[in-house]
Amino acid sequence: MTLNYEKTNIWKNATQEQLDKIYDYGERYKSFLDSSKTEREACSEIIKQAEENGYISLEDALKSKIQKGDKIYLNNKNKSVVLMIVGDDLSEGMNIVGAHIDAPRLDLKQNPLYEEGDLALLKTHYYGGVKKYQWTTIPLALHGLIITKDGTKLNISIGDEENDPVFYINDLLIHLSSDQLKKTLAEGITGEQLNVVVAHNSKFPEEDSKNPIKDNLLKYLNKKYGIVEEDFLVAELQIVPASKARDVGFDRAMIAAHGHDDRVCSYAALEAILKTNSPSRTAVALFVDKEEIGSVGNTSMGAIFLENMVAEILSQREDYSDILVRRSMANSKVLSADVTVAYDPTFPEVLEKNNASLLGHGVTMAKYTGSRGKGGCNDANSEFIAELRDLFNKENIIWQTGELGKVDQGGGGTIAYILAGYGAEVVDMGTGMLSMHAPLELLSKADAYMTCKAYNVFFK
Numbered sequence: 001m002t003l004n005y006e007k008t009n010i011w012k013n014a015t016q017e018q019l020d021k022i023y024d025y026g027e028r029y030k031s032f033l034d035s036s037k038t039e040r041e042a043c044s045e046i047i048k049q050a051e052e053n054g055y056i057s058l059e060d061a062l063k064s065k066i067q068k069g070d071k072i073y074l075n076n077k078n079k080s081v082v083l084m085i086v087g088d089d090l091s092e093g094m095n096i097v098g099a100h101i102d103a104p105r106l107d108l109k110q111n112p113l114y115e116e117g118d119l120a121l122l123k124t125h126y127y128g129g130v131k132k133y134q135w136t137t138i139p140l141a142l143h144g145l146i147i148t149k150d151g152t153k154l155n156i157s158i159g160d161e162e163n164d165p166v167f168y169i170n171d172l173l174i175h176l177s178s179d180q181l182k183k184t185l186a187e188g189i190t191g192e193q194l195n196v197v198v199a200h201n202s203k204f205p206e207e208d209s210k211n212p213i214k215d216n217l218l219k220y221l222n223k224k225y226g227i228v229e230e231d232f233l234v235a236e237l238q239i240v241p242a243s244k245a246r247d248v249g250f251d252r253a254m255i256a257a258h259g260h261d262d263r264v265c266s267y268a269a270l271e272a273i274l275k276t277n278s279p280s281r282t283a284v285a286l287f288v289d290k291e292e293i294g295s296v297g298n299t300s301m302g303a304i305f306l307e308n309m310v311a312e313i314l315s316q317r318e319d320y321s322d323i324l325v326r327r328s329m330a331n332s333k334v335l336s337a338d339v340t341v342a343y344d345p346t347f348p349e350v351l352e353k354n355n356a357s358l359l360g361h362g363v364t365m366a367k368y369t370g371s372r373g374k375g376g377c378n379d380a381n382s383e384f385i386a387e388l389r390d391l392f393n394k395e396n397i398i399w400q401t402g403e404l405g406k407v408d409q410g411g412g413g414t415i416a417y418i419l420a421g422y423g424a425e426v427v428d429m430g431t432g433m434l435s436m437h438a439p440l441e442l443l444s445k446a447d448a449y450m451t452c453k454a455y456n457v458f459f460k
Contacts, residue, residue: 092328265431
């Protein structure tokens with residue numbers, strides 16, 4: 001018996017076969033990231049892969065008697081998804097892995113386009129917790145949905161392909177920054193200064209145009225996409241970094257990309273459930289929206305679309321009643337699949353090292369999140385995390401514990417408390433990472449791979 005506890009370094013102990021699996025997984029994950037820059041794109045990609053693996057929509061599934069082993073998906077308004085493999089008795093509960101597919105970014109305001117200083121620009125409103133100064137002077141892409149007056153839906157993606165133009169947010173030149181540099185980092189760039197440069201050409205065929213650059217751009221957009229300025233009022237358009245996921249380091253052991261939080265856990269849950277077949281207990285992978293702004297709205301975990309799906313399926317039973325739905329939710333066991341902070345040697349002062357996630361040491365279990373005095377957290381029960389310890393140790397899953405920084409330093413939340421509100425057993429478990437909420441975030445391929453393995457054995 002080993003009396004002392006030490007975390008296990010995946011890289012140090014991996015065989016060549018395991019290393020190959022880690023790097024292969026990294027390639028699949030990078031491909032998912034590049035195709036899923038927004039929650040709508042992630043939703044579409046998840047459903048595409050699910051259908052390729054035999055999943056059918058809830059609407060189609062309800063046309064006949066649902067049986068054990070059926071693979072069903074629910075598309076909730078093209079922004080959140082449920083994947084379910086039906087087990088023996090749904091009322092006995094589910095094994096749920098719940099991740100979120102939204103990420104910090106800049107949203108365009110409803111009336112965004114204006115011209116000033118011989119530039120056409122777009123006004124933005126940042127989404128989620130961001131350091132605003134990080135979004136200046138980097139190449140940016142435009143993604144989202146535009147609906148024209150005739151009802152045509154246009155999926156927009158500009159800036160990620162090699163021949164695409166990119167977009168740009170200005171910062172003040174160093175030569176004139178004496179006043180700006182006296183401000184705090186939070187004040188150096190304000191939300192209203194996050195204006196995206198989108199055009200400059202003022203050559204316009206009509207005379208007396210007060211805004212020739214803007215008008216020129218609108219003519220181009222109308223010719224190419226068939227849109228008019230009013231279409232911006234009903235659009236959902238996002239500004240994201242114009243870059244593909246890239247390997248980091250000479251050893252290519254890490255990945256830098258936009259949206260690791262929380263698409264690393266989302267992809268892990270997706271691959272994990274796609275590799276699961278006929279579990280005795282119903283398996284569910286949740287991919288939800290709006291976590292970064294408090295889990296509000298009808299596509300977030302705060303909505304009851306999962307509960308409604310369970311009710312739809314259970315309603316096929318002759319003994320159906322509302323109590324079966326409540327029983328199913330309360331009897332469930334949940335991994336709240338969200339990232340956590342990993343130890344950063346550049347900023348050691350914000351972390352308590354004994355209780356910090358270490359890069360390359362496996363998936364991280366966080367018994368609690370919250371802020372300072374555990375405010376707003378779930379704080380998992382010891383019985384449940386002991387059960388997970390036994391499962392992961394038995395299945396050779398390399399895992400560790402971690403918390404989101406020193407006690408009085410700050411903190412954050414996840415969807416864990418929402419699912420716990422049903423009476424389910426819930427604990428946060430996800431990938432440790434660096435530079436969280438930056439335009440490009442950083443993580444270890446080994447941790448991403450082990451996160452997927454952990455979710456897979458939990459489903460099984």
